Amino acid sequence: MPGSVAIVGVGQTDHRSHRPDVNGREMIYEAVQRALLDCELSINHIDAIIIGNMDHFESINYVDTWSVEGSGAIMKPIMKVSTGGTTGASVAIAAYYHVASGLFDRVLAIGWEKNSESDTTGAIITCSDPVWDRFSYSGAIPSLATEASAYMNQYGVTQEDAARVTVRDRGNAVNNPHAHLRKPVSIHEVLASPMLAYPIKLLDICPRSDGAAAVIFASDGIAQRITPRPAWIKACSVRHTYTWFGDVDYKQGLVSLQRASAEAYLRAGIKSPADELDVAELYLPYSYAGLKWIEDLGFCARGEGAGFVEDGHTDIAGKIPVNPSGGVLSANCIGATALLRVGEAALQVMGKAGPRQIPDVKQALATGFGGCFWSDVLILGSGRP
Amino acid sequence: MIKPEKTPILSQKGQIAMPYTWWVGNAGSRFLAALRDDARIIGNSCEECGKVFVPPRKNCGYCYRELTKWVELGNEGTVIAHTVVHFSFSLHPCRTPFAYALIKLDGADVGFMHVVRDHPERLSNNVRVKAIFRDRALRIGHILDIETFEII
Ligand SMILES: [Zn+2]
Numbered sequence: 001m002p003g004s005v006a007i008v009g010v011g012q013t014d015h016r017s018h019r020p021d022v023n024g025r026e027m028i029y030e031a032v033q034r035a036l037l038d039c040e041l042s043i044n045h046i047d048a049i050i051i052g053n054m055d056h057f058e059s060i061n062y063v064d065t066w067s068v069e070g071s072g073a074i075m076k077p078i079m080k081v082s083t084g085g086t087t088g089a090s091v092a093i094a095a096y097y098h099v100a101s102g103l104f105d106r107v108l109a110i111g112w113e114k115n116s117e118s119d120t121t122g123a124i125i126t127c128s129d130p131v132w133d134r135f136s137y138s139g140a141i142p143s144l145a146t147e148a149s150a151y152m153n154q155y156g157v158t159q160e161d162a163a164r165v166t167v168r169d170r171g172n173a174v175n176n177p178h179a180h181l182r183k184p185v186s187i188h189e190v191l192a193s194p195m196l197a198y199p200i201k202l203l204d205i206c207p208r209s210d211g212a213a214a215v216i217f218a219s220d221g222i223a224q225r226i227t228p229r230p231a232w233i234k235a236c237s238v239r240h241t242y243t244w245f246g247d248v249d250y251k252q253g254l255v256s257l258q259r260a261s262a263e264a265y266l267r268a269g270i271k272s273p274a275d276e277l278d279v280a281e282l283y284l285p286y287s288y289a290g291l292k293w294i295e296d297l298g299f300c301a302r303g304e305g306a307g308f309v310e311d312g313h314t315d316i317a318g319k320i321p322v323n324p325s326g327g328v329l330s331a332n333c334i335g336a337t338a339l340l341r342v343g344e345a346a347l348q349v350m351g352k353a354g355p356r357q358i359p360d361v362k363q364a365l366a367t368g369f370g371g372c373f374w375s376d377v378l379i380l381g382s383g384r385p
Numbered sequence: 386m387i388k389p390e391k392t393p394i395l396s397q398k399g400q401i402a403m404p405y406t407w408w409v410g411n412a413g414s415r416f417l418a419a420l421r422d423d424a425r426i427i428g429n430s431c432e433e434c435g436k437v438f439v440p441p442r443k444n445c446g447y448c449y450r451e452l453t454k455w456v457e458l459g460n461e462g463t464v465i466a467h468t469v470v471h472f473s474f475s476l477h478p479c480r481t482p483f484a485y486a487l488i489k490l491d492g493a494d495v496g497f498m499h500v501v502r503d504h505p506e507r508l509s510n511n512v513r514v515k516a517i518f519r520d521r522a523l524r525i526g527h528i529l530d531i532e533t534f535e536i537i
Contacts, residue, residue, distance in 0.1 A: 026443040069446030
């Protein structure tokens with residue numbers, strides 16, 4: 001039986017397009033110091049560290065060893081976990097596994113990225129099979145655009161429907177001092193932004209950010225002594241599926257997210273997610289995901305995502321507020337991005353989300369998305385499981 | 386037409402082309418600017434453990450606190466360990482034979498990795514060496530603004 005585990009501290013940098021003032025290691029230091037400060041621990045209290053980022057983005061291939069000065073891992077166990085877009089959720093889940101195993105009491109999870117240091121598309125295409133997918137179909141934007149076109153065609157969804165997701169997330173980011181893009185945008189501005197790959201326009205897609213996140217996990221008994229209101233992990237679920245892009249059945253929804261969330265809801269005892277969850281921090285790297293993937297999460301029925309968003313159910317005062325932080329569309333330091341979802345969900349449960357706090361959060365959902373349409377799901381709660 | 390089972394196996398060539406621009410950060414930039422502008426080597430030290438680091442960095446990894454005290458180091462030091470390289474490789478900083486040396490600069494507590502281009506055969510551990518800088522016009526704020534260490 002796994003032991004109960006809670007998040008007790010969260011730290012993040014102020015995400016920017018460029019952070020010339022610090023190298024990657026120094027940027028990690030900043031986030032970790034903020035996490036330690038958040039829960040009044042010192043680095044000496046940390047038993048083990050999990051760190052992750054995107055392969056090839058900074059050309060640092062041994063991130064676990066290279067980072068120790070910044071991560072605080074000198075003379076501690078540290079390992080790298082890298083799963084593409086889901087990296088941030090994977091480091092969180094690996095940290096959870098470490099504590100739940102009973103072998104470690106306080107484990108630090110770190111995600112970081114310096115998107116400004118390389119050609120990120122050149123790096124990201126290395127997720128594609130070099131013989132079969134890389135030359136004939138490649139890149140994050142084209143693959144998401146293909147998904148969007150299938151979804152639009154299936155349910156009669158419009159570019160304007162998708163634009164509402166950008167407008168919501170960018171509007172929420174105004175309340176998040178750490179977000180990279182904090183200027184609200186209008187539907188008109190989204191529609192008028194340059195077309196990148198139909199139907200994705202510049203304001204439909206996430207920015208490239210420099211930033212780091214650090215989240216501290218603690219075991220039952222210790223967590224309660226660190227903070228009066230820890231965010232307990234109620235469920236983690238991982239579904240990594242296709243490696244051939246052509247094998248993805250775009251008409252079935254995001255199957256990995258359907259499966260992962262169904263398992264997580266079962267473990268957390270959730271039957272009606274939109275009613276029982278108080279807030280959701282979703283890894284939505286582009287606007288259309290904010291329509292389609294909330295169907296896969298069971299917030300509404302298939303094909304009803306656009307109406308659900310238009311009716312305001314995902315707004316701050318709605319039935320299930322989505323991305324009070326501003327989400328991925330407002331800050332995307334990739335290796336940190338999914339960990340930020342987990343950290344933001346934890347802050348909501350702990351009541352420490354400041355101006356972006358949703359009142360009285362008892363249960364929060366966080367997701368990660370990456371690679372070839374795979375998903376990680378975490379459910380956090382205020383009650384010890 | 387289905388190809389026969391004994392069809393010769395094919396392979397395909399590719400490469401990833403990834404130009405990088407690494408931000409050196411505030412601490413590192415002060416160090417490189419001192420090489421470029423002043424032909425001087427600077428470091429910083431930890432107020433907790435007292436270690437003097439070169440190149441300087443934002444924080445002490447051992448005490449996990451910010452480094453704020455800056456120190457000017459001499460341009461001379463002692464070779465702690467070295468190797469003379471004889472094999473050729475495109476990424477070597479100079480023509481073989483040359484030496485890679487771990488140099489304890491005067492006033493520093495950690496070693497400084499650099500090259501000895503000339504007379505590597507005369508090198509031995511504990512020998513004293515001195516940094517030789519490139520001409521001012523050729524210095525760009527790079528670790529190889531120090532062209533070589535020379536045996537004193
Ligand atoms: Zn120190």
